Amino acid sequence: MTQPQLPALTEAxxxxxxxxxxxxxxxxxxxxxxxxxxxxxxxxxxSAGSAGSAGSAGQDxxxxxxxxxxxxxxxxxxxxxxxxHPGDGAPPPAGLRISRPGGTGPWTIDVRIVTRAxxxxxxxxxATRGAVEACLATHFPTETAHITVTITGTV
Amino acid sequence: xxxxxxxxxxxxxxxxxxERLPCGRLLSQVWTDWEEGxxxxxxxxxxxxxxxxxxxxxxxTAVRALRDGAADxxxxxxAADxxxxGGPGEAGAGSTASRDADIAARLTGRVMDLVRRELRxxxxxxxxxxxxDLWIMESVAARPLRAAxxxxxxxxxxxxxIAPAGTAGPAQVTVAGRPVRPTRVTVRxxxxxxxxxxxxxxxxxxxxxxxxxxxxxxxxxxVAGVDILVTDLIDEPDSxxxxxxx
Numbered sequence: 304m305t306q307p308q309l310p311a312l313t314e315a316x317x318x319x320x321x322x323x324x325x326x327x328x329x330x331x332x333x334x335x336x337x338x339x340x341x342x343x344x345x346x347x348x349x350s351a352g353s354a355g356s357a358g359s360a361g362q363d364x365x366x367x368x369x370x371x372x373x374x375x376x377x378x379x380x381x382x383x384x385x386x387x388h389p390g391d392g393a394p395p396p397a398g399l400r401i402s403r404p405g406g407t408g409p410w411t412i413d414v415r416i417v418t419r420a421x422x423x424x425x426x427x428x429x430a431t432r433g434a435v436e437a438c439l440a441t442h443f444p445t446e447t448a449h450i451t452v453t454i455t456g457t458v
Numbered sequence: 459x460x461x462x463x464x465x466x467x468x469x470x471x472x473x474x475x476x477e478r479l480p481c482g483r484l485l486s487q488v489w490t491d492w493e494e495g496x497x498x499x500x501x502x503x504x505x506x507x508x509x510x511x512x513x514x515x516x517x518x519t520a521v522r523a524l525r526d527g528a529a530d531x532x533x534x535x536x537a538a539d540x541x542x543x544g545g546p547g548e549a550g551a552g553s554t555a556s557r558d559a560d561i562a563a564r565l566t567g568r569v570m571d572l573v574r575r576e577l578r579x580x581x582x583x584x585x586x587x588x589x590x591d592l593w594i595m596e597s598v599a600a601r602p603l604r605a606a607x608x609x610x611x612x613x614x615x616x617x618x619x620i621a622p623a624g625t626a627g628p629a630q631v632t633v634a635g636r637p638v639r640p641t642r643v644t645v646r647x648x649x650x651x652x653x654x655x656x657x658x659x660x661x662x663x664x665x666x667x668x669x670x671x672x673x674x675x676x677x678x679x680x681v682a683g684v685d686i687l688v689t690d691l692i693d694e695p696d697s698x699x700x701x702x703x704x
Contacts, residue, residue, distance in 0.1 A: 402505050413505050423675070423678050424585060424598075424599070424678055425586055426678065428586070428590075428592040428593075428594070429590070429592065432592065449591065451591045451593070452592050452593070453592075456595075457598055457601070
């Protein structure tokens with residue numbers, strides 16, 4: 304996999320993960336979540352997930368899920384989830400990290416997701432891994448990767 | 459009337475353990491090393507350590523921007539209040555300051571909630587088989603288990619800690635260079651039981667069954683055991699009401 308192809312893979316994987324039934328969105332970065340908190344500071348906190356909701360990012364759903372606003376601050380230019388283009392200085396999306404330790408060997412793909420309530424965690428994580436594997440097989444059939452999927456919240 | 463020792467919304471008291479990353483390193487140590495400029499080959503290559511540092515860097519950037527923005531806003535509000543003081547605008551200055559204080563309080567609350575979620579999500583828990591590398595954060599897994607406990611009438615769930623079973627430290631066995639992680643977890647759940655419960659062990663067993671069923675149905679967690687600790691006895695609500703499940 305060459306560097307210029309990484310942005311395309313990032314975008315493809317982002318779309319693949321978001322298309323998994325039961326996945327609400329990729330985990331937003333804390334900077335994006337803080338910007339959401341700042342924008343809502345002038346309104347009372349009203350969220351079904353706010354009480355005792357450690358681990359839930361429910362109140363951040365609209366901006367984190369759609370994410371189609373102008374990049375701000377450290378996010379820089381990028382794709383819908385603030386996707387990262389190596390070389391342009393923009394940070395990678397918090398919920399999707401792609402790396403190749405040492406520059407050779409299998410890629411490491413770390414996926415962090417927020418799922419919808421009422422779904423079974425194990426099933427969703429397996430489906431997400433399957434979607435990532437299918438995406439890799441389509442775009443980069445000769446590449447190998449180790450895939451990690453973590454549920455960081457529910458909405 | 460219901461008598462409670464703890465107020466309804468009091469958080470359950472417990473001290474969260476230091477989070478350990480999937481690579482085996484303590485999150486707190488990774489952050490400390492980053493702050494002190496200490497680095498090693500592992501931290502430079504490990505995706506878990508690098509992700510932890512990236513999160514902390516983003517937090518620092520965001521908080522700095524927040525602080526700078528708040529300082530600018532406060533300076534502007536002070537200037538506006540100063541211009542209005544001594545004339546008909548005094549009342550306006552007071553209401554502006556009150557509104558700003560209200561906004562600041564809500565902002566602080568939101569930020570602290572966010573920081574708590576981001577920095578203290580608990581430990582990652584294994585899902586599936588040993589080689590699958592699928593995880594769920596402890597704080598996310600705890601919620602349906604606590605709700606399941608409260609399906610038992612009169613029971614209020616408190617602290618719910620979940621840990622990989624049979625590990626006191628980083629996994630030592632490796633396959634293809636990656637540690638083989640445990641696949642089972644143990645649950646430790648504190649509850650308040652109804653004062654009139656005639657058989658506490660039987661009640662605890664009933665709660666245990668609900669929790670184990672929820673772990674399988676909602677999470678797919680492989681639970682090795684569920685420890686139920688009755689930490690308080692409370693007056694039961696009117697008969698026919700369910701527990702205080704959410």
